[in-house]
Amino acid sequence: MIPGRLTKELARICGRDAVIVDRDRLLVYESDALTAYRHRPGAVVLPRTTEEVRRTVQAVVRHGLPIVPRGAGTGLSGGAVALNGAVVIGTARMNRILAIDAPNRRAVLQPGVINAELSAAAAVYGLYYAPDPSSQTACTIGGNVAENSGGPHCLKYGVTSRYVTGLTVVLADGSVVKAGGQGREAPGYDLAGLFLGSEGCFGIATEIEVGLLPVPEGVRTLLGIFDRIEDAGRAVSDIISAGLLPAAMEIIDGPTIRAVEDSVFAAGYPTDAEAALVIEFDGLEAGLDHEAERATHFCLRAGAREVRSARDEEERLALWKGRKKAFGAMGRIAPDLLVQDATVPRTTLPAILKGISEIGKRYNLIVANVFHAGDGNLHPNILFDRRDRDELERVEHASKEIMQLCVDAGGTITGEHGVGLDKKHHMPLIYGPDELDTMWGIRRVFDPGAVMNPGKVLPEETEPLHANPGQDPASGELVGAPAPA
Amino acid sequence: MSAAADSLAHAVKEQEEGLLNCVHCGFCLPACPTYRRLGDEADSPRGRLHLMRAVVEGRLDPGSEAFQTHIGRCLGCRACEPVCPSGVEYGNLLELARHVGGEARRLSLLTRLLLRVFGTEWLARPAMFAGRAARATGIPALVTRLLAGSAPPRGPRLGLAMLAASGPMRGLRAAPAGSGSPRPGAAARATVGLLTGCVQAGLFSRVNEATARVLEANGYQIVPVDAQGCCGALHAHAGDLEAARAMARRNVEAFEAAGVDYLAMNASGCGAAMAEYGSLLSHDPAMRDRAAAIAGRVRDVSELLAACGPLRGSAVRMKATWDAPCHLVHAQRVSSPPQTVLDAVPELEVLPLAGATECCGGAGIYGLTHPHLGGWIGGDKVRSVVESGADILVTGNPGCMMQIGAGLRLAGSGVPVLHLVELLDESYRRAGLYHGESDHGNGSRP
Numbered sequence: 003m004i005p006g007r008l009t010k011e012l013a014r015i016c017g018r019d020a021v022i023v024d025r026d027r028l029l030v031y032e033s034d035a036l037t038a039y040r041h042r043p044g045a046v047v048l049p050r051t052t053e054e055v056r057r058t059v060q061a062v063v064r065h066g067l068p069i070v071p072r073g074a075g076t077g078l079s080g081g082a083v084a085l086n087g088a089v090v091i092g093t094a095r096m097n098r099i100l101a102i103d104a105p106n107r108r109a110v111l112q113p114g115v116i117n118a119e120l121s122a123a124a125a126v127y128g129l130y131y132a133p134d135p136s137s138q139t140a141c142t143i144g145g146n147v148a149e150n151s152g153g154p155h156c157l158k159y160g161v162t163s164r165y166v167t168g169l170t171v172v173l174a175d176g177s178v179v180k181a182g183g184q185g186r187e188a189p190g191y192d193l194a195g196l197f198l199g200s201e202g203c204f205g206i207a208t209e210i211e212v213g214l215l216p217v218p219e220g221v222r223t224l225l226g227i228f229d230r231i232e233d234a235g236r237a238v239s240d241i242i243s244a245g246l247l248p249a250a251m252e253i254i255d256g257p258t259i260r261a262v263e264d265s266v267f268a269a270g271y272p273t274d275a276e277a278a279l280v281i282e283f284d285g286l287e288a289g290l291d292h293e294a295e296r297a298t299h300f301c302l303r304a305g306a307r308e309v310r311s312a313r314d315e316e317e318r319l320a321l322w323k324g325r326k327k328a329f330g331a332m333g334r335i336a337p338d339l340l341v342q343d344a345t346v347p348r349t350t351l352p353a354i355l356k357g358i359s360e361i362g363k364r365y366n367l368i369v370a371n372v373f374h375a376g377d378g379n380l381h382p383n384i385l386f387d388r389r390d391r392d393e394l395e396r397v398e399h400a401s402k403e404i405m406q407l408c409v410d411a412g413g414t415i416t417g418e419h420g421v422g423l424d425k426k427h428h429m430p431l432i433y434g435p436d437e438l439d440t441m442w443g444i445r446r447v448f449d450p451g452a453v454m455n456p457g458k459v460l461p462e463e464t465e466p467l468h469a470n471p472g473q474d475p476a477s478g479e480l481v482g483a484p485a486p487a
Numbered sequence: 488m489s490a491a492a493d494s495l496a497h498a499v500k501e502q503e504e505g506l507l508n509c510v511h512c513g514f515c516l517p518a519c520p521t522y523r524r525l526g527d528e529a530d531s532p533r534g535r536l537h538l539m540r541a542v543v544e545g546r547l548d549p550g551s552e553a554f555q556t557h558i559g560r561c562l563g564c565r566a567c568e569p570v571c572p573s574g575v576e577y578g579n580l581l582e583l584a585r586h587v588g589g590e591a592r593r594l595s596l597l598t599r600l601l602l603r604v605f606g607t608e609w610l611a612r613p614a615m616f617a618g619r620a621a622r623a624t625g626i627p628a629l630v631t632r633l634l635a636g637s638a639p640p641r642g643p644r645l646g647l648a649m650l651a652a653s654g655p656m657r658g659l660r661a662a663p664a665g666s667g668s669p670r671p672g673a674a675a676r677a678t679v680g681l682l683t684g685c686v687q688a689g690l691f692s693r694v695n696e697a698t699a700r701v702l703e704a705n706g707y708q709i710v711p712v713d714a715q716g717c718c719g720a721l722h723a724h725a726g727d728l729e730a731a732r733a734m735a736r737r738n739v740e741a742f743e744a745a746g747v748d749y750l751a752m753n754a755s756g757c758g759a760a761m762a763e764y765g766s767l768l769s770h771d772p773a774m775r776d777r778a779a780a781i782a783g784r785v786r787d788v789s790e791l792l793a794a795c796g797p798l799r800g801s802a803v804r805m806k807a808t809w810d811a812p813c814h815l816v817h818a819q820r821v822s823s824p825p826q827t828v829l830d831a832v833p834e835l836e837v838l839p840l841a842g843a844t845e846c847c848g849g850a851g852i853y854g855l856t857h858p859h860l861g862g863w864i865g866g867d868k869v870r871s872v873v874e875s876g877a878d879i880l881v882t883g884n885p886g887c888m889m890q891i892g893a894g895l896r897l898a899g900s901g902v903p904v905l906h907l908v909e910l911l912d913e914s915y916r917r918a919g920l921y922h923g924e925s926d927h928g929n930g931s932r933p
Contacts, residue, residue, distance in 0.1 A: 024553055026547055026548075027529045027553045029537060029541050029546070029547065030533075035510070035511050074516055074517075075528060076513040076514075094522075094526030094527070140514045140516050265574055266569060266572075266574065330510060330571065331573055333572070333574075333575070337507035337508070337510070339510060
């Protein structure tokens with residue numbers, strides 16, 4: 003609970019219906035899409051403008067409370083979870099597209115705009131917004147900025163940071179900083195670049211300028227069916243080695259195929275296959291068929307049972323829906339899941355996939371893989387039921403081993419989901435003290451008082467002088483089922 | 488923990504597996520009309536499921552303000568179901584949550600009163616008669632016209648406007664005396680029992696008559712089912728499951744006795760409820776299988792018409808737009824048959840409607856129980872109808888007809904609202920497809 007005086011002050015700033023302090027209502031904000039971490043916030047505030055955000059931040063900080071920004075709560079690293087009774091600033095009401103400047107292929111929007119709705123609004127001008135996280139029908143651009151989100155088509159088009167050209171940001175001290183904007187190159191230091199992917203630890207973006215792309219002239223979408231997932235991994239590696247540049251290459255493994263085919267988003271993946279590989283080429287019509295033929299050849303050579311081509315847009319969309327809704331469909335297999343996000347060199351994919359499967363077997367856990375194979379960005383989903391304490395423990399061990407396996411192969415701990423709460427303790431696996439010190443230094447420039455999303459990204463114990471002994475050190479642990487009241 | 492909470496824990500325990508399917512991905516948030524407007528996750532499907540699960544886990548009292556407010560504020564439009572990758576059966580869980588919430592705290596007086604009237608024949612008949620009598624005086628229409636544009640539609644003004652909007656479109660012919668004649672040369676099709684319903688029978692008898700005529704014209708054989716009653720949908724939505732089950736049993740028996748191939752629905756709210764009789768009565772071993780069998784024969788009238796590639800009528804030179812009722816498109820997943828029916832009306836120009844699959848805010852008795860939010864959602868629908876540029880709005884559920892019709896009238900718009908079968912019926916009448924029609928001699932008669 004927050005002090006009554008602060009509640010009143012926030013209500014004066016944003017309106018009474020924009021401030022949530024009832025403990026029961028706050029339950030729904032206790033986690034993001036990674037429900038293994040649950041902490042109830044002290045309050046939730048839903049401002050509508052930059053000015054309201056600025057005054058909210060000032061008021062909360064004056065009362066000595068920490069702040070957590072939250073978009074649609076679709077994140078998968080516990081980034082929007084409020085530790086230590088922090089106040090959540092939600093952007094759900096900041097959902098207006100402020101301008102679409104079609105001739106300059108630019109849009110300016112509030113952070114709560116939904117990713118897919120920006121593309122839908124730009125479509126009338128023949129434009130779209132390229133980064134396409136699988137949660138794009140629900141996730142917000144503000145959340146994408148915080149996580150520097152990727153998506154299947156980032157293989158060719160790159161992640162969020164490549165498209166964000168300007169930001170208006172509210173910092174912890176209540177200052178409003180404009181970074182970049184009105185085009186590309188901003189003289190001086192690239193503040194927008196620094197802010198991208200800062201996971202709510204540097205401030206809150208309240209206006210975002212993005213670049214848009216023309217909708218490609220042509221597209222070819224292939225579906226390769228494999229009896230062994232390693233073969234699909236080899237096909238991916240071969241296609242990239244041969245110099246082809248697909249827009250996307252995604253692998254969906256057997257358990258995932260069966261969950262998706264059981265759902266309303268059934269894509270027609272054969273349920274007896276052990277891997278489906280979705281490959282897409284886009285761009286100018288000329289040459290697309292040739293590229294598709296070559297990719298088909300590499301799939302067959304790697305052992306594909308067959309390679310199909312989407313005949314029309316409807317079939318193509320079905321293939322993609324199956325892929326993009328796969329995460330949600332996991333609920334058909336088990337009530338809880340922990341999704342990893344490690345990225346490995348593509349050539350190691352076959353060996354890593356085999357290794358993950360062995361770890362799953364050793365701990366007697368179902369591990370379903372659905373991932374951005376072209377980037378080597380794995381998403382092993384460990385499926386479990388948090389009511390089973392023993393299973394929960396096995397999940398933690400298996401998760402750590404999978405992470406270690408990827409790091410040992412020259413990979414990294416997160417490709418696009420962010421570090422958040424879930425992976426902060428893995429940061430020392432890939433960074434030494436010098437790198438971590440530098441990161442802490444930058445973070446404290448933006449947030450000297452340690453009020454912006456504390457307890458995320460960097461493990462507290464690595465902070466020079468360890469300025470925050472008050473943080474809850476246990477917050478990185480999985481939450482089991484609550485004891486009945 | 489209250490006794491009610493124990494009862495919920497018990498009742499929801501059986502549904503726990505259903506709740507557990509939700510992995511919290513959040514894909515349902517943008518589909519939810521209340522979340523889109525309020526921005527509070529407690530007013531989203533995921534948030535409501537989280538509250539339900541908290542009750543099951545013993546962390547939340549079902550009598551709490553949070554549970555009552557947010558479960559109560561759901562429209563029950565079920566737009567979250569088709570976008571859910573895990574296939575959470577939200578509608579069922581909502582009814583259960585309301586059932587338990589209702590045990591913890593009584594429903595509002597208004598809600599109880601309305602449910603009582605709909606569910607009790609000797610109360611419904613005089614109430615509907617009074618409604619028709621009031622409508623016939625023209626006073627509701629007059630008051631609605633006088634008050635148009637003054638304030639958002641809610642309260643008694645909305646009630647009057649809804650009554651006015653339940654009347655037939657002016658300029659549309661009064662119902663012809665004859666009945667539909669079968670399609671020339673077509674073999675007799677299936678037998679059909681028509682759910683006459685409570686509100687339809689009371690205020691929309693012309694829609695029931697049109698339904699029978701267009702089905703007969705397409706070769707279906709209408710069998711009267713006298714022992715039927717209210718479908719119980721409104722009771723189930725409000726969480727009064729015992730009343731809903733009693734009504735379901737009565738209807739299962741009535742339609743079984745009639746021995747019809749299909750149950751034809753012209754109110755999608757009723758259709759969705761009857762199509763789920765199997766799960767509503769799943770705890771009743773004597774009725775379970777019989778209810779499921781009857782539920783399997785439920786068809787929206789648009790489905791029956793589309794299935795026979797409906798007979799084309801004569802030209803209706805108008806611009807129409809289609810609003811998809813939630814319980815047709817989301818709950819029953821029926822989306823293309825109404826388009827097929829519209830295509831059977833020559834020279835009808837069908838314009839797109841922005842947000843055609845979003846709830847109109849009518850949601851049973853929501854407009855009356857949640858006037859502010861219902862009015863907000865309804866206002867958005869009215870605006871998009873006006874912006875579509877259509878002369879008429881066509882839909883498939885009496886609640887939506889009254890809600891949108893009332894909103895249009897109060898906004899000062901002259902766009903009338905028609906049921907899909909009323910439009911087809913008019914097209915058939917112009918073609919002279921019915922007995923007893925003598926003008927327009929171009930129809931084919933046996």
